[in-house]
Amino acid sequence: MTIKVTGKQQEVIDFIEQKISSANLKSGDKLDTEAGIAKHIGITRSTVREATRYLVEQGVIYRVKGSGLYVGSGLPVQSGNFHELSPFDHQAQQAGQSAVRRVVSSAIIQVPTVQIAHALRIKPNEQVYYLERLMSFGNMPVSFEQTHIPVAICHGFEFNQIEHSKYGYMERLTGKKVQMREQDISAFNLHDTELAEMLGVDTGQAMIELRELVSFEDGTPFEYTVATINSDLFNIHQVTKR
Incomplete structure (x- = not known):
């Protein structure tokens, strides 16, 4: 009405x-x-x-x-090419900068929380590939990502292959198509001094926490990412489907 x-x-x-x-x-x-x-x-x-x-x-x-x-509407975005939907690349272009992704650390660990295990549909004692990436517009840090991928989904995972597109690499590795990305965000004040320094912001600055779950076309979730984002530089909230 x-x-x-x-x-x-x-x-x-x-x-x-x-x-x-x-x-x-x-x-x-x-x-x-x-x-x-x-x-x-x-x-x-x-x-x-x-x-x-x-x-x-x-x-x-x-x-x-x-x-x-x-x-904008905040409604789902439809596209024939999932890999063209990266808001990070788009907003980097809008800022006249290159989209830079850098792997800061990587390891194989036990899934850290029951929440993440539940989202990925794995047991709380199962292992995941864990990696941290710093995302930047050129030399300007924008966000810090913590990604979790079940080891059972894909053996032979190479961390250095995702400096660029995670989704393209996962499709090549598994032979499955990426179909849906669900994102939810919340605002908070950043009090982690180390992370604040990495992102080039003041301690206590308002930031966005984005939680993202990505699934294959068969409905299997394969990635859970928690990102801390400088809300002055980057804003996004969407569910995208191929």
Whole structure:
């Protein structure tokens, strides 16, 4: 059911749409907070909230709990080529930079949590390939990934093969097609000083934690990744299917 818009709410809608247009914002780009918009226009926050509800309904923006407002619908993205869906590569291009992936460490370990074991449909005592990657736009660190892949899924795994595309390598190694990637994000303040230094941010800075589960076309999950992301540089929330 479409929300009826008042004159004041239309003022907010026009402001947000003009901001998206004038700043050439793309899907996934972050907008100002509702409080910030209310202060800038001189309108109550409740009016801004009703206006943003309308824009969410229209698919112009979407809301992420604990993080804020973003451009786009936040709906699943359809594509004929799964490997073209990497938001990291796309946003690097938008920033005029190259997408750099660097393996920081790798090992074979016991799956670290029951949650990850459950998501990957393996037993809590099973082993996984574990790797840490630093993702950058050129020389600018953007995110830190911790990836878990069940050893039982693929023997002969070579860590150095995933400096680039994990999915392409997994398809070659297993003979299966990658079909779905499910992502959920939450906002938090980073208090790990070592990680803050690696990402080039201040301790206590607002960041995004992204948890991602990737599955083959037969529905078998094969990768669980936890990423710490600088929300000022990179924003994404999607479920993608081939």
